[in-house]
């Protein structure tokens with residue numbers, strides 16, 4: 099059997115599981131559910147499993163994607179259910195299928211977030227945020243492979259909307275998933291650097307959906 | 318999740334250890350249980366989650382439908398600071414509720430350096446650390462673990478101790494606590510009743526008087542408490558509960574594996590060893606039980622390793638059948654099998670070859686003493702010939718790293734014995750040169766020494782510990798005796814050993830020392846990151862505590878020892894005899910050759926000791 103793709107959610111307490119620990123947790127889950135992962139050849143064999151676009155610790159996701167191979171053919175229709183049963187709280191499998199596209203074709207991510215303000219007025223913040231992100235250019239200091247440098251993050255934000263909500267100001271944005279990768283935390287970083295009065299006391303983000311360059315849902 | 322916690326977690330190292338939610342955790346409806354129990358391990362998540370005892374008791378206590386037992390660990394420094402800043406009390410992982418919401422707080426205390434952490438965990442939850450400041454029945458604070466064999470230093474903080482194995486007695490205690498809670502008993506009423514349960518030690522029901530020289534003059538029980546509390550054991554290990562659905566941590570812990578316990582107790586009787594005496598009598602599990610439990614647990618956890626635990630695995634009679642049974646399942650699935658605590662003397666070629674098929678790590682030998690005479694004196698029945706034979710097999714089999722463990726400061730040790738350690742390492746090196754199949758990878762021989770700590774309920778419980786200066790002198794002697802380049806020498810620092818020696822044979826008067834050290838910031842002191850000697854010295858000074866009295870003073874065998882109200886099964890006379898044998902450099906037969914009627918068999922109430 100060829101490559102299999104699994105879509106899964108990582109929410110609740112599971113958001114604190116690091117990328118590396120998640121790989122290990124998933125491996126054990128496969129074994130608990132009775133699926134034998136295929137191992138790479140070579141000196142130090144490891145299971146052939148890869149997760150697209152590693153999520154940062156603390157962020158939730160409803161659209162994680164993992165590719166892997168099994169030693170033997172397996173029924174795909176009940177795989178997600180079988181795996182979900184043996185996962186830690188907060189890891190939930192959505193569906194398993196044979197992929198037709200490469201994960202490198204993912205271009206955009208729809209993310210939602212909550213910016214929490216403890217003592218400031220939410221409506222005022224919301225208006226300020228709208229104005230700030232309407233700028234044509236948002237140049238911030240950002241860590242890159244070559245050290246810290248100036249980057250304009252605006253082109254990596256396709257759209258961004260704000261709305262006052264119960265918990266604070268709700269953000270909904272379409273941001274670049276890769277080339278360049280825009281970590282949604284950078285939206286907060288930008289505020290911290292450029293407009294500290296708008297910078298929230300706390301922010302948390304959830305990945306909602308993956309899209310390709312044409313704006314179609316990626317599967 | 319608590320809002321404060323949600324903000325802290327992204328900022329701390331390895332947050333997954335503070336969230337709970339792991340696979341196989343036990344969740345109950347808190348409103349549907351009568352007793353909520355916070356099971357605390359006074360060390361980090363990574364250490365606590367590697368502890369088999371904790372895993373067993375989590376499941377036995379949760380097997381009571383009216384009890385919900387949850388886990389609590391001590392946060393690492395960064396998390397600790399953040400929690401203090403956010404005024405977030407210590408909480409249990411399953412529910413996230415603060416410890417102050419619980420009916421009972423139970424600690425598993427395995428080592429002295431955890432004492433200050435116990436106080437800290439209570440305090441982080443807003444619970445007064447002293448029993449005398451907790452006048453209500455709830456929360457009841459109790460503790461078990463090896464520290465209970467001399468509970469005295471912690472007597473002021475812990476309402477009651479479980480002496481021995483907790484599988485049965487914990488649940489008896491919880492049944493009584495439920496009755497007390499529902500019947501609104503006073504704490505005093507409850508404690509007097511609890512003391513009637515075999516294996517429960519209630520310090521407040523014992524008066525301790527002292528002589529002018531500081532030694533104990535009398536210990537007397539009151540309110541119906543027994544003069545001596547006899548250790549509890551589980552007689553039939555095959556029938557006793559073993560969790561085949563243990564929690565699988567979602568983050569890395571120290572021992573990430575399925576742990577199978579081959580037997581309890583030890584047939585060897587090394588005279589310095591507390592565990593070898595306090596875990597008697599010897600009870601083994603059948604290999605069929607172990608294979609069945611091992612496979613079931615592997616299926617339920619997805620672990621990639623199995624580890625066989627006991628004080629001396631090679632003394633397990635059915636080791637071959639066990640390895641065969643497990644390997645049949647493990648090999649095709651690339652599951653590793655590891656066997657720590659093999660002895661150098663009967664480490665068989667067959668076992669080595671079997672394990673070799675799966676994994677090959679370094680070999681570790683606890684040699685303890687540098688000469689045959691000293692090893693005879695401590696009843697460590699390992700000969701140089703045994704060790705070298707084993708090394709030869711290992712080197713021929715492709716191993717290339719050997720670790721040798723020794724203790725410095727054992728009774729009767731001479732400089733000659735210490736130089737003997739270096740000579741032994743040279744012989745091991747020579748053995749490698751002669752027999753190693755592949756010399757290209759080189760060899761690494763590591764010598765480690767620690768400072769001997771006399772322990773309660775061992776034949777050396779009356780012995781003096783050497784001073785830290787003397788220990789360092791012996792360390793330097795050994796250092797200068799090691800000449801080979803492939804031999805690495807590590808030594809455990811002398812200061813921690815001194816503190817451990819004071820605490821391990823301490824009495825109730827040390828409560829002030831422990832509390833002061835904690836108030837000065839002492840916690841997680843088993844970690845060198847957090848241990849500082851100065852706090853202890855300051856506390857000793859402020860309380861006029863003489864460390865010599867506790868650590869370096871030889872006791873006479875007719876002295877009343879602070880832990881004399883605890884009966885671990887082994888007769889005092891047996892310990893005295895073993896000590897005399899030491900001074901005669903005479904070996905005693907191990908239990909397999911001949912039972913020396915140590916007394917522990919009585920705990921089986923008519924059953925036979927498997928020695």
Ligand code: SF4
Pocket residue numbers: 583584597598599908909911912913914915916917918926927928
């Ligand atoms: S009763 Fe005999 S065989 Fe059993 S532990 Fe004691 S000495 Fe050994």
